[in-house]
Amino acid sequence: MTTSLVTIAALDAKLSGRYRKKFTVSPFLTRRVVSFQANRGRPCHRWYRFKESFSADLVEHLLHKYRVRGRILDPFAGVGTALFAASRLGIASDGIELLPVGREIIRTRLALHEGLSDSDRATLHYWADACPWQRGEAKLRLNVLRITQGAYPSATIDAIERYLAAMHTENRKVFVVLRFALLCVLESVSYTRKDGQYLRWDYRAGRRRGATRFDKGAIGEFLPAIKAKIEEILSDTAFTEKNYDDTTTSKITLRDGSCLDIMPKLSSNSYDAILTSPPYCNRYDYTRTYALELALLGLSDAEVSALRQKMLSCTVENRTKDLQNDTYIKFAKISNSDELLASILHRLEAEKKHGNLNNNGIPRMIRGYFNEMSCVLGECYRVLKPDARLIMINDNVRYAGISISVDLILSSIAEKIGFVTEKILVVPTQKGNSSQQMGTHGCVPLRKCVYVWRKRSYDI
Ligand SMILES: C[S@@+](CC[C@H](N)C(=O)[O-])C[C@H]1O[C@@H](n2cnc3c(N)ncnc32)[C@H](O)[C@@H]1O
Incomplete structure (x- = not known):
């Protein structure tokens, strides 16, 4: 029974x-x-x-x-x-x-705790101010997963792949910070939004033709997003070194x-x-919602x-x-x-x-x-x-x-x-419970x- x-x-x-x-x-x-x-x-x-x-x-x-x-x-x-x-x-x-996303973030923070040398700080300031990747010809392919195909506008992919190539020319510490900054901005410059159980796709990605059209609002541009993130990291670590x-x-x-x-x-x-x-x-699936970051991590x-x-x-x-x-x-x-x-x-x-x-x-x-x-x-x-x-x-x-x-x-x-x-x-x-549950069973x-x-x- x-x-x-x-x-x-x-x-x-x-x-x-x-x-x-x-x-x-x-x-x-x-x-x-x-x-x-x-x-x-x-x-x-x-x-x-x-x-x-x-x-x-x-x-x-x-x-x-x-x-x-x-x-x-x-x-x-x-x-x-x-x-x-x-x-x-x-x-x-x-x-x-x-x-691996959480681990990467913890390890980068630990590396930053050890401090940045003056020359590493100067290099990172240069990246935020002069955006050297824009001038380079070289590109490094961004790893893609089945569920991240078409996640970025083509101009953003182009910028990311130049950035990836250029950051490989830096020393290990600077490389780690630059990769971390990229990890931090991926969602904002993509057609996706993390939505608990899965990644939601903006209609402009042309990927889904579901019943509901999802509009994420402004899709962030890569250049201002990455500059702001590198600056934020530099400013917070300067704050940390002074007051901590x-x-x-x-x-x-x-x-x-x-x-x-x-x-x-x-x-x-x-x-x-x-x-x-x-x-x-x-039912939240971290491996789906963090797919952009997992792809970047290879x-x-x-x-x-x-x-x-x-x-x-x-x-x-x-x-x-x-x-x-x-x-x-x-x-x-x-x-x-x-x-x-x-x-x-x-x-x-x-x-x-x-x-x-x-x-x-x-x-x-x-x-x-x-x-x-x-x-x-x-x-x-x-x-x-x-x-x-x-x-x-x-x-x-x-x-x-x-x-x-x-x-x-x-x-x-x-x-x-x-x-x-x-x-x-x-x-x-x-x-409350999910909207689906609420419709069928009321709000508890x-x-x-x-x-x-x-x-x-x-x-x-
Ligand atoms: C609610 S989050 C914890 C967030 C954390 N309190 C913080 O402030 O960042 C749960 C975490 O458990 C991790 N996780 C899931 N299964 C795990 C497992 N079997 N062993 C270790 N970590 C796991 C997930 O990747 C996720 O990062």
């Missing part, structure tokens, strides 16, 4: 009751602070607009509030917001990131790969806090497809990962035995059978998401010091009219692993929260 929505709502209400006292609406957690928006005014953090990032203000607030010292970990480091903000407070930070006491900057270590592979290699009881925001269970179509499968399951294309090993089998079992999750999956499988889902991969994605998150939580527990906290930012989601309380389900899993739920800090303005606000879990003072 199909699990009814009433049964799911009752299980959700039961779990909500259990956590009622833990929920606190936190006025500090504005939409601005929990997203990239608050980074717009912050030197260095503002260089690359990583839409899925949280803000340095949020990291500083949480690190102060919970008096974190020592060493932290972010297993989903993104562009390194937590790492750089913590390091500035004198806290050493380790990050793990799978997406490098001696208080603690070490940042970045590990490349999936946290599911890397965390088991980290020592037990070694971190004073984990501060992170995993991908949300919202990935092939096959590498992008392989990367998609490595990412934490949050798209309908993710196949089930093999978690049947000694490290993970027990954590995947914990997630599979969660009553609320099981009832939601049961209902979604029935909806799938009746052809009511807009994509049949939804139940597999949700099962995979919680299985994998359970494994990540298990490893977080092991690597944290006793009494240390795991602080996580995440969103609830909704599919086929079923609101999925990610906060409650993950808290319940975390507790089975051994964590104590201290608080679930709620972002005051709640998010979805909670966005910061979960604060503490490892017990004894080890499992």
Whole structure:
């Protein structure tokens, strides 16, 4: 028999009751602070607009509030917001990131932290002022993926390919900064816009003839965009060198790969806090939205497809990962035995059978998401010091009219692993569901929260 929505709502209400006292609406957690928006005014953090990032203000607030010292970990480091903000407070930070775009950004920022020589600064000023690539004849072909074909106006491609050829004549440090500046402006000079689940294409690209015509507005020109970006980097690093006491900057270590592979290699009881925001269970496909950047970094179509499968399951294309090993089998079992999750999956499988889902991969994605998150939580527990906290930012989601309380389900899993739920800090303005969902199922606000879990003072 199909699990009814009433049964799911009752299980959700039961779990909500259990956590009622833990929920606190936190006025500090504005939409601005929990997203990239608050980074717009912050030197260095503002260089690359990583839409899925949280803000340095949020990291500083949480690190102060919970008096974190020592060493932290972010297993989903993104562009390194937590790492750089913590390091500035004198806290050493380790990050793990799978997406080459985030890693490139973190590594460039680290290189810039070491400082630019006067001659490198002079060369970069020359690039911003005199635009030397414009005079050169040489061009270097911009790597293209299937999903980035035709992403730029032809004059922009021409300019980018001259820029690519010219930057190869510079020394390594200058080259790295120039490539980074290019990475930062790609979207603005393209026909595309990042739109969560995929790249949206402006009608002028002549690529799609869908029912709705998307007009991105002004398509940025390459010359002013790249000049402005190089100038911004020069100005922020000058600011940094003048006002920033490098001696208080603690070490940042970045590990490349999936946290599911890397965390088991980290020592037990070694971190004073984990501060992170995993991908949300919202079908956002980072390998599609960041395709322009992945192409620039030289990935092939096959590498992008392989990367998609490595990412934490949050798209309908993710196949089930093999978690049947000694490290993970027990954590995947914990997630599979969660009553609320099981009832939601049961209902979604029935909806799938009746052809009511807009994509049949939804139940597999949700099962995979919680299985994998359970494994990540298990490893977080092991690597944290006793009494240390795991602080996580995440969103609830909704599919086929079923609101999925990610906060409650993950808290319940975390507790089975051994964590104590201290608080679930709620972002005051709640998010609606997608327009598609709203049309069919009405608007139900979805909670966005910061979960604060503490490892017990004894080890499992
Ligand atoms: C919500 S974003 C984190 C943003 C980050 N807090 C910041 O401010 O930049 C989630 C990140 O997890 C990364 N990710 C996805 N699957 C991963 C995996 N298996 N291992 C490590 N990182 C992964 C994504 O590439 C993305 O950068």
